[in-house]
Amino acid sequence: MRAEERQEYVEYVSGRLATLRQVAYLLCGDEHRADDLVQQTITKLYVRWRQVSHVEHLDQYVRRMLVRTFLDERRRPWSRVGLLAALPERPSPADHRVEDAMVLRAALAQVPRRQQAVLVLRYLCDMSIEDVAEALSCSAGTVKSQANRGLATLRRLLDAEAVSALREGN
Amino acid sequence: MDRDRYAAELLQPLVREPAGPSQVDIAQAIADGERRRRTVRLVSAGGAAAVTVLALVAVWTIARPAQEAAPFGGVTPPLPDPAAEATGTPSAAATVPAPPASCTVRRLPMPAGHPAKSIVTGGDPTGRYIVGRSYPKGGRSDRILIWDRGKVSTATMTGADPQLSDVTSTGVAVGSSFVNSEDLVTAAWVYRNGKITRMPGEDAEARAINEREVVVGSVNGRPAMWRSPTSQPTMLATPDGSGWQGWAAAVDEDGTIVGRLSRGNSWDQAYLWRPDGTLEALPKPTMNGKPATTYTADAIRNGWVAGWSALDEGATRHLAAPRWHLPTGELDMIDRSVIVNAVNRNGWVVAETDEASLVAGDRYVRLPGLHDAVSLRAVIPYTISDDGATAAGQASLTGDGGDPVAVVWNCR
Numbered sequence: 001m002r003a004e005e006r007q008e009y010v011e012y013v014s015g016r017l018a019t020l021r022q023v024a025y026l027l028c029g030d031e032h033r034a035d036d037l038v039q040q041t042i043t044k045l046y047v048r049w050r051q052v053s054h055v056e057h058l059d060q061y062v063r064r065m066l067v068r069t070f071l072d073e074r075r076r077p078w079s080r081v082g083l084l085a086a087l088p089e090r091p092s093p094a095d096h097r098v099e100d101a102m103v104l105r106a107a108l109a110q111v112p113r114r115q116q117a118v119l120v121l122r123y124l125c126d127m128s129i130e131d132v133a134e135a136l137s138c139s140a141g142t143v144k145s146q147a148n149r150g151l152a153t154l155r156r157l158l159d160a161e162a163v164s165a166l167r168e169g170n
Numbered sequence: 171m172d173r174d175r176y177a178a179e180l181l182q183p184l185v186r187e188p189a190g191p192s193q194v195d196i197a198q199a200i201a202d203g204e205r206r207r208r209t210v211r212l213v214s215a216g217g218a219a220a221v222t223v224l225a226l227v228a229v230w231t232i233a234r235p236a237q238e239a240a241p242f243g244g245v246t247p248p249l250p251d252p253a254a255e256a257t258g259t260p261s262a263a264a265t266v267p268a269p270p271a272s273c274t275v276r277r278l279p280m281p282a283g284h285p286a287k288s289i290v291t292g293g294d295p296t297g298r299y300i301v302g303r304s305y306p307k308g309g310r311s312d313r314i315l316i317w318d319r320g321k322v323s324t325a326t327m328t329g330a331d332p333q334l335s336d337v338t339s340t341g342v343a344v345g346s347s348f349v350n351s352e353d354l355v356t357a358a359w360v361y362r363n364g365k366i367t368r369m370p371g372e373d374a375e376a377r378a379i380n381e382r383e384v385v386v387g388s389v390n391g392r393p394a395m396w397r398s399p400t401s402q403p404t405m406l407a408t409p410d411g412s413g414w415q416g417w418a419a420a421v422d423e424d425g426t427i428v429g430r431l432s433r434g435n436s437w438d439q440a441y442l443w444r445p446d447g448t449l450e451a452l453p454k455p456t457m458n459g460k461p462a463t464t465y466t467a468d469a470i471r472n473g474w475v476a477g478w479s480a481l482d483e484g485a486t487r488h489l490a491a492p493r494w495h496l497p498t499g500e501l502d503m504i505d506r507s508v509i510v511n512a513v514n515r516n517g518w519v520v521a522e523t524d525e526a527s528l529v530a531g532d533r534y535v536r537l538p539g540l541h542d543a544v545s546l547r548a549v550i551p552y553t554i555s556d557d558g559a560t561a562a563g564q565a566s567l568t569g570d571g572g573d574p575v576a577v578v579w580n581c582r
Binding site for chain 1: 187193196200
């Protein structure tokens with residue numbers, strides 16, 4: 001790769017690292033794995049940089065790469081490790097919030113991975129149905145049905161407090 | 171769209187910034203990338219050509235002459251009543267039986283070597299067959315389970331997140347899985363005599379099957395129907411205009427189909443397809459004296475339709491469980507219920523109220539969990555038989571919301 005291309009790459013990636021890390025963290029719930037997802041994604045991006053650096057929606061393209069890296073992660077032996085393990089270590093000023101997050105994260109981890117991705121991108125990253133569909137290369141209808149399925153599964157897994165909160169619309 | 175706000179609020183506790191400094195290393199990415207670029211060039215020289223598979227989908231119009239076998243364009247002969255066959259009572263005497271007085275719970279058996287964690291995903295109208303899945307490898311490696319009169323067998327469905335969603339009284343089941351791990355494409359499957367085979371249609375989901383083996387679900391995110399598990403899918407009618415998305419959720423024995431549709435950012439609405447293909451919106455439920463913001467129809471049996479509805483008022487979302495009776499056009503709300511997962515031929519439902527219940531007319535029969543003393547709600551009923559004697563679902567094994575296990579309730 002020519003020096004100026006490499007410089008473009010470094011500038012682009014430097015400006016997106018925080019966002020990518022945030023999305024990766026929401027997807028997997030763990031800082032270390034989030035870093036690993038981003039590292040893999042920007043490595044893949046470097047390999048394809050010449051072909052993709054001038055595509056019209058580069059941010060969306062990179063986000064899609066990140067999501068696919070997350071989806072592919074299921075094949076890796078350590079992919080099921082550490083969701084809960086990492087959370088309690090973290091000091092937090094609001095304990096019940098951490099508790100809520102732990103319960104939710106544990107439940108979310110049991111939802112099929114594609115549904116996890118849909119729920120996180122749609123509801124935590126606030127992406128539109130169309131953007132989620134684009135990121136996952138599927139139809140808007142599939143995003144909706146997966147969001148519904150994922151929510152139904154979550155509902156089944158969550159404890160009474162979470163369920164009653166939802167029932168009261170809190 | 172219907173659960174957007176609730177979903178965002180539910181997941182809100184997860185919105186946090188990743189702690190600590192990022193360990194991402196751009197220089198490392200460049201170094202690794204340089205190495206991989208060389209590898210990629212070698213591999214891509216012999217790369218296989220992509221194969222494009224075209225979806226074969228017949229578009230169904232209402233104008234089509236009524237030449238197909240009923241229920242898709244003609245008068246439907248009466249069906250043998252599977253519940254009557256099973257119990258030996260003549261179907262002509264289809265009087266509403268007395269509601270059960272109480273229900274007892276027991277765990278469904280698991281295949282040898284499978285961990286306890288398991289869920290129920292569907293059942294047949296007689297209560298003979300229950301379908302579900304287990305997690306033999308832990309995590310997300312799912313396996314299909316079929317219980318026949320309480321005896322369990324397993325099946326393997328190709329793809330990720332496999333699920334059988336519904337089953338007939340003769341043990342024919344349909345379901346879906348993801349067949350392409352990157353592209354989120356689903357495939358529909360039929361289970362018969364221990365074998366699972368793929369149904370026609372790209373990006374297809376099979377959600378329900380009736381006794382005639384008519385299957386409904388979606389193809390490419392739009393409502394679809396299969397005249398048989400081996401037929402090409404037929405797209406169901408949608409309202410005027412483009413961009414409608416949704417699915418057919420359930421099919422009655424006479425061919426009436428219910429499902430949901432939405433377009434763009436509009437809310438989901440419940441729809442009904444008559445046996446001749448005519449599309450109708452189901453009457454909108456009224457909640458707190460106002461029309462519901464969104465509502466869906468998720469189950470149908472003998473003209474009874476069960477669904478879900480929500481009314482947004484300020485920051486509060488009210489939930490309710492509407493029930494339509496198609497022959498009379500009546501719509502009522504199942505009292506104290508917010509989630510109804512199944513309805514039987516008498517309009518009885520299994521519902522999640524303050525606790526899990528079988529609701530037969532005015533009677534609420536408790537569906538007990540495996541640990542009565544524990545207050546946490548951890549019981550989900552998922553199916554109900556036509557005679558009301560059998561329901562199935564899952565209950566927390568430890569009573570504290572931990573791993574669910576498949577259970578069956580016997581009610582009498």
